[in-house]
Amino acid sequence: MTDYRNSAFMFVLGAIVALFVTVQSIVFLRRAWQEGKRRNIAPEVMRKAVISSAVFTLVPSLSILLTMLTLSGALGLALPWIRLSVIGAVTYELPAAEAAAQAMGASLMTSDIPVSVFSVIIWVMTLGIMSGPIFIIAYFKKLQGRVNKIKVEDNRWGTLLISAMFVGLISSFLGSALAGGIVSILTLFSSALLMVFCIMLEQKAGLKIFKDFALPLSMIGAMALAILYSGLLGGM
Amino acid sequence: MEKTTGDNQNYEQSIHRMGRIWMSMALLVILAVPLAISVNFQTWPALGYLMGGLLPIMMIYVPIGIIEVITFSPMLGSGATYLAFTTGNLTNLKVPCALNALEIAEIEPGSSEGEVISTIAVAASSLVTNIVLVIGVLMFVQLAPVLSSPVLQPAFENILPALFGALGYLYISKNWKLAVVPLALMVVIFMIAPTAPVGILIPVSALSAIAAARFMYNRKMI
Numbered sequence: 001m002t003d004y005r006n007s008a009f010m011f012v013l014g015a016i017v018a019l020f021v022t023v024q025s026i027v028f029l030r031r032a033w034q035e036g037k038r039r040n041i042a043p044e045v046m047r048k049a050v051i052s053s054a055v056f057t058l059v060p061s062l063s064i065l066l067t068m069l070t071l072s073g074a075l076g077l078a079l080p081w082i083r084l085s086v087i088g089a090v091t092y093e094l095p096a097a098e099a100a101a102q103a104m105g106a107s108l109m110t111s112d113i114p115v116s117v118f119s120v121i122i123w124v125m126t127l128g129i130m131s132g133p134i135f136i137i138a139y140f141k142k143l144q145g146r147v148n149k150i151k152v153e154d155n156r157w158g159t160l161l162i163s164a165m166f167v168g169l170i171s172s173f174l175g176s177a178l179a180g181g182i183v184s185i186l187t188l189f190s191s192a193l194l195m196v197f198c199i200m201l202e203q204k205a206g207l208k209i210f211k212d213f214a215l216p217l218s219m220i221g222a223m224a225l226a227i228l229y230s231g232l233l234g235g236m
Numbered sequence: 237m238e239k240t241t242g243d244n245q246n247y248e249q250s251i252h253r254m255g256r257i258w259m260s261m262a263l264l265v266i267l268a269v270p271l272a273i274s275v276n277f278q279t280w281p282a283l284g285y286l287m288g289g290l291l292p293i294m295m296i297y298v299p300i301g302i303i304e305v306i307t308f309s310p311m312l313g314s315g316a317t318y319l320a321f322t323t324g325n326l327t328n329l330k331v332p333c334a335l336n337a338l339e340i341a342e343i344e345p346g347s348s349e350g351e352v353i354s355t356i357a358v359a360a361s362s363l364v365t366n367i368v369l370v371i372g373v374l375m376f377v378q379l380a381p382v383l384s385s386p387v388l389q390p391a392f393e394n395i396l397p398a399l400f401g402a403l404g405y406l407y408i409s410k411n412w413k414l415a416v417v418p419l420a421l422m423v424v425i426f427m428i429a430p431t432a433p434v435g436i437l438i439p440v441s442a443l444s445a446i447a448a449a450r451f452m453y454n455r456k457m458i
Contacts, residue, residue, distance in 0.1 A: 009276055013269055014373070020265045021323055022366055024258050028319045029359035031254065035247050036352040049337040049353050053360040056336050060329045061368035063395050066383045068372055081373050085366060086266050087324040091435065096293050103288030120281040120289055122270040128293035130263070132301030132321050137259055140309060140317060141252045147310045148248075151346065157453060160414075162310050162346035163407075164449035166335065167414045168442030169307070169327070170404050172434050175422025175441070177397035179430040187394040191401025215336045218402035223391035226398065230390035 004115055005076025014078045017085050048212060056216045059223070064090060071097065074108040079122060088129050100124035183229045191222035244348055248314060255318030262322040296436075303439045311335075311345055315355035323362040327438065328396065332403055333361040339406055413458050417448035 004010070029050075036046050067090045071080035075097065083093050098108050100121040106113060113121075151158030177188040198214035201207045210217070274280050308326055309317040312334055320330040335345070337357035343349045372379055382388075391398075408415040418441040425432060425440075452458040 004277060010273075011373075013272055017265060017269065018366055018370060020262065021362060024262065024322060025319065025359045025362040025366070027254075027258070028315055028355055029363075031251070032315055032352050032355035032359065036349075036356070038247075039349060039352060041349055041352060045341050045343075046353070046356055049341055049356045050360040052340050053333050053337050053357040054364045056333055057329065057361040057364040058368070060325070060395065060399070061365045062383065063328070063392050064325060064365060065368055065372040065379070066392055068369065069376070069380050069383055072376070072380075077373055077376055081369055082269055084325075085323070085369060086262070087321055089325045089328060091328075092297065096297075099293050100289035103285050115277045116279050116281075119270070119274055119277065119279040120285050122273055123281050123286055124289040124293060126266055126270050127290055128297050129301065130266075131294075131298040132305055133259055133263055135302045135305050136309075136317065136321050137256055137263075140255075140305060140314075143306065143309060144248075144252075144314055144317075147346075157450075159344060159346060160449050160453055160458065161446060163411050164414050164445040165307060165311055165442045166345065166407055167411050168418045168445035169311075169331065169438055170400055170407055171415055171418035171422045171445065172438045172441035173327075173396055173400035174404050174419060175426040175437075176432075176434045177400060178423055179426035180394075180397065183390060184394055184397045188397040188401040188404075191398045192405040195402035195405045212340055215332075215399075215402055215406075219395075219398045222398035222401060223394060226390045226394035227387065 003076065005113075005118065006078060010076060010078035014081045014085075017082050021085050052212050052215075055213055056219075059216060059219055067093065070094075071108075073111055074101075074113055075118070075121065079118075083125055087133060088125070092129060093125060096125045096128050097121050182233055183226055186229045187222050187226040190225045191218050194218035194221045251314045251318070255314060259318055259322060300435050304435075307439050307442050311354075312358065313346070313351035313354050315351060316358040319355065319362060320358045323358075323365070325365070327435070328399070329365070330358050330361055332399055333357050335403060335407070413452060414445055414449050418442070418445040 033046060037043070064084050068077070068080040068084050071083075071093065080093070084090075088096075094108075100123075101108050101113070101117060103124075104117045104120050106117045147158070150161065174188065177184050195214055195218040198210040198217055202211040202214070304326060305317070305321065308320070308331055311331060312320055316330070316334055320326055320334075323330070334354035334357045337353050338345050338350055341349075341353050343353050345354070408419070421444050422437065422441050425437060449458065
């Protein structure tokens, strides 16, 4: 029997999911663009948002691709492709698949997972992540209404509230990185320093490209330095 | 001015309608995958095994899923929320991507212009991830040894410090007063429990930042 995990059927499913996500993204992009034009946002600003976001996405996407390759050993290539194209994340897919495999007395460490286990894994991976989208369909409009109400009642506090949430998100990752060992700490500070350097190049030398691509440049530079730090410090 | 407010409300209404329709369709497509696999391979999961795998995952990810919506949606705005919660990878990709686009455009997060820019950013990001994954599927044999090479592993293992170091500088240098309490709290928590899951601590950190911001706002410190 051919490998069911990498069968044409599985790749057709993957193509359908990828096509759906592509169409949805284009529809939302088009709608936002129209709205931007109506609000007199310069097309150049919106174009820059597309390009900077596309460039920024490349490196994290390689990390997602790496997860796809990691999962492909046990699950084939098509299923990780499907799962990583839709709601979920690198940090969710692996534990979900492992929990499902363990419930069947199997493990992702093996490459010959029976189709019965495979079926449980895909059901668990799918159903386990549904709460967010269901909550959005049921309550998001109400929630957004409340946020808008806060902004209308006290715009300054509304703006501060959202900034505080951003800072809260970033602080949690900074705390995690600071506790992640010396390579993680050095990478964190290198990235921040590279960002300072990009801002200086933009402000002092007038090199606009360093503003538009400051984040991906800092990120790639810090990741390259992580390789160096790891080599020098022996992966501490 | 009144017309603009009315138009903004029309946009809000239309984006919620559109978002709910697309998200419902996305759920159907996502659910159709295991259904099609079970039908095609004629193997349906026994309820006992399914629940055995599902319960431990749901205990963690149901609250996280709901908390993520409450935490991220005010930052992303309506259009970007509907799209980001279909395409996934929020904390490591979509939210930082929207933040970066807003920063470059010099537009306030949560404003009506911010709503447009973050939707554009998330849409562009989703398209690029999709293309990268398709290339990964087509060129699996060539890419697998490169991406999994031991030389590159420290780079991928440290992708989050590399991302949040730069992003942290950008935001904290502008809002350092807002960052003192959540950052101190997170450093203490991670010093005590270095392997604590970040996903669960994001709302804790966000709530502490909001509480500190409210305290300072009431006392006109910010």
